Amino acid sequence: MRTNEKLWEIAMAMYRQMYKEAEPSADIDKLMDSGETQEPNWFMKYYLDQDRQIEIMEEHFNKNKCDKAERKVLSKEMYLGCSPKGYKND
Numbered sequence: 334m335r336t337n338e339k340l341w342e343i344a345m346a347m348y349r350q351m352y353k354e355a356e357p358s359a360d361i362d363k364l365m366d367s368g369e370t371q372e373p374n375w376f377m378k379y380y381l382d383q384d385r386q387i388e389i390m391e392e393h394f395n396k397n398k399c400d401k402a403e404r405k406v407l408s409k410e411m412y413l414g415c416s417p418k419g420y421k422n423d
Contacts, residue, residue: 334402343403345411347393351386355379355417376415383419386411 335343345361352359356419365372390411394404 334400334406340403340406340410343393343397343399344407344414347389347407347411350389350393350408351381351417352379354385354389356383370415375420376412379417380421381417381419386416386419 348361352361352364357379359371364375369375390408393399394407397403399407
C-alpha cells in the first residue's frame with residue numbers, strides 16, 4: 334500500500350476534479366488558502382451528482398492503479414470527508 338502522503342495526493346486530485354465540476358464551480362486549493370474550508374459544513378454550498386462523484390473516484394482509482402485496500406481508504410475519505418453534496422435541495 335502507498336504512503337499516506339501519496340494517498341492524500343490522490344484524494345486531493347479527486348477533490349480538485351469534483352469541485353471543478355461542482356455547482357458552483359470552485360478551486361479547492363483557493364478555498365483552502367482563503368480559509369473557507371475551516372467554516373462548518375462549507376462543502377454543503379457545492380453540489381455534484383453522486384453518480385458523477387463515483388465516476389470521478391473510479392477514474393482516479395484506475396489512473397493510479399489503486400489496489401483494493403487503497404480504494405477502500407480513498408472511498409472512505411470521499412464519503413466521510415468534504416466532497417460536494419450529492420443531492421439537490423428541492
